[in-house]
Amino acid sequence: MTDNPTRSTKRSRARKLVLPCIAALTAPLLAAGAGQAATAAEPEAAAGGGAVERQWRLQHQESFGKPLPGADAPWTAEDRSTRPPYSLYGMKYDGGAQWEVKYGPEYFAESLASFTTYRKSFSFGKDGWLTAELSARESGGGDGDSFTDTADRPQVVSEVLPGAGRVARLDVPSHTGGAIIRSTEPLPQEYRIEYDLKTIDFGGERNGTLEYDGKLNGYATEGCKTLHPWNATGGSDPAAVCDWPSVREGVPGSRQPGAYNQFHFLSIMDVLPVPQNNGWPHFHRKIMMDAFNPHPDRTTKGKVCNSDTGEYYDYDTESTRNAVNMLWLGPQTGATRTGANNRQMFVSSCDENSIAGTQISAAEMQPELMPKEDYTFAIERTKTGYTMEVSGNFRHVGEETYRFSRDFVDDNVLAGKLETDVPIWHYNVTPEEYDGRFNSFVEEKGPFGTARVDDIWPAGSAYPDYFFIGDGYTNVAEGNATIDDIRLYVPKDA
Template sequence: MRNLTRGALALTLPLVLPAALCAAPAQAAPPSAPPGAKEGWRLVADEPFNRHLDDRRAPWKPDGDGPSSPYNVDMYDNDGAYFDTVGGPAFRQQLAKMKTYRKSFAFGKRGWLTAELAARDADGDGRPDTPPTLTSRGGVAHLDEPAHQAGVVIRSTRDLPAEYRVEMTLRGLDFGGQRGGSWDYPDGRINGYSPDGCKTNFPWASGGDFARPECEWANVRTDSNGFYYMSIMDYRQVAPHNNVFVHAHRKVAMDGYNRYKYTGTGLLNCNPVTKQYEPYSAGTGNGVNALFMTDDRRYATMPGTEYLMQSECGFRKGGAIVSAVDMKPELLPEQPYTFAIERRDGAYTMEMSGVFAHVGRATFRYTRAFVQDGEPIWHYNQRPDEYDGRFDADWTWQGPGGTLTDRGTWPAGSAYPDRFMIGDPHMNFYEGSAKVDDIRLYVPD
């Protein structure tokens, strides 16, 4: 048995449990106020994408993973011990068939934002295959990802403060979901994916036969597409990784999880008018999931944390993933959406505004205290003295490669930064394009 222990910081003080909060919407400032002003908040950073941005100015560099890589985090990395365990020797054989290339560059005033792009080189020519791009045109950032074996995100360069509001405006979205009432698009794409070639989750999974050919792995084209509108992550070098890694490092997230022609019971839509749950098939596959992560494991064979989901239909822990609202991408860019996350007064709040199915133009806000009704928000503590270790646990994995224990998943003395992320961080899922504008950071006034 291999035991790996996560790093921890110094001594902690007793935990103070804040009461549950019902947050009021962030009010717009008077008409005479500068753009982006909000009552009760002070704008400290703003990116309107009015200056030219082009990732071609930054070079692609090979990333060999391992301890020497700046992207090395834990056992769930692209070359992590978790995959050696669940995949056995076949995992290393498959991983050797590709190389990872990355590029990273800061932008915005005083470099407060960072772009992270990743892609694979499978043909061995020393260049990434079908890489993603990040550019700006017409005052809008364009995130383009023509192949799912890549990733592109915008993140905060530095740790977010103890209390903050971060928001972005979405002006374009083409990462799956129905278009014109169909999952199969007139241009031949399927749920936003190109029809060319096989598209699978190779070479990362939580089980199964790792030795099988790439095209026999799980078909992502007929599984899901998606996009992260805003997420708070618990580590510093936020960048694209495999989907297993991403699921282990989210604190709160608003994302799309667009399941192709899904008719099962694992997904639900909330109708905000009737306040009743509806089958996933009753929507258009353009839902927004508002997920507070908690310490329980959602999956038996992988490290994804359980979901706490609040919507106009009520509260649910675990079970079917609830889309709080259904967007209408066909209205973009004329009718943009705004997504925001706040951390204030011992709680996180997720906010989404725009024109949604059933209800029209509306703003929805959902707030949970760091610890509420005995349920913590995963890795909420930015400092050791905010947490006393009560939710610590060991996670054990077994597979052809033996037994592996992840010890101290949330120990006393630990601390986890807040870093926001927008885009697609999954290097084995999701494909498409999006237009992002007006990323703003506020602190309490």
């Protein structure tokens, strides 16, 4: 586990930070209780800023030593008659206008009417500082049903993991379920949030194969598993779940939607996170570290960084599909082209600047080593920018810590050209942090019209940070993960 790491090494913006003895650094802080001051400062700012000299104190820590209250929390059918608060602009949430112009209002309404979404939410930890959000789909026991059979329902529970003690288990037995842990309230203006990932089983190879434990890339092999009813194209029958693209496998050599598994290691959102369709987070993420584990049928044309050599290797042909992607999310693309999506800006040790337009992975995890070895993920926010960090035993390079910092407004490379003054999406958590310069519009054009929203980032706006961990997609991803020791730090002088 890492604390508020005391690393004074100066780095360029995208250099790895090597910590050969992480445990020695963390022991002093872990011995301290919540509210006690940390004794060390974080590293000096990388080139371009993002990090400042900062001492932290531990405000909250959740180690899952007690059973979680999820068993007593009710499942509630979602009311689709009103727009939920987390829709923000009404575009990409489950009932969003984007889907109506893509599929047609009647077709889309019939697709949604083919199932009922059930949700469960419960808070836990000291003062209820953490919340679990669960989602499942009921369709009378048909394809894609993750509710009728209670064994298919997602859950977040506390359990004993042999060799690791008590942990939280996020379990999503069906790809139409979702399970996340999030901050109950918005995060402070300055913070460090971190946790330990003990095990992960959301696809990727194990011992050289995607077929293990009776699954294929983490998915059960029986029945159809598709993207229905979002982010792809189905058949003439809106309720025909199996006519949509598969999430388990795809068309060889294609880049069609689907054919992947995934897990959000740690993400920062501009709105309250809840499990939604796989398009919704693309409108709301600020910072993200995730696993995107496609079946070989789906080509990515992506690259993985080998930080020992400083060179990339091919994701599609040379990886084990267990990569860690570390991204800053930029502004919506609506100001330059049609499409409601954050610009994805990947960082790694193999490039000085973040890179947009190409999937780049910072490193590859080794799930076979877990839980004897684990991975620690962390995100920090200071008054000038954000920092992402992951530590663990990585393929090709061994024990490393990768730490990248960025100002709220900084440089980026797109299509081989340097862009300046590119913001992190909705970075301002208070109105005073932003002057309105990046305000714009977003629109989606489809066969059934145009959905447009103006003033998507006006002066006077504010977007508090929320973190989440887990599977937040309700039409793709299946598996389980165990986590431990979620820790929230605030400035020592706060």
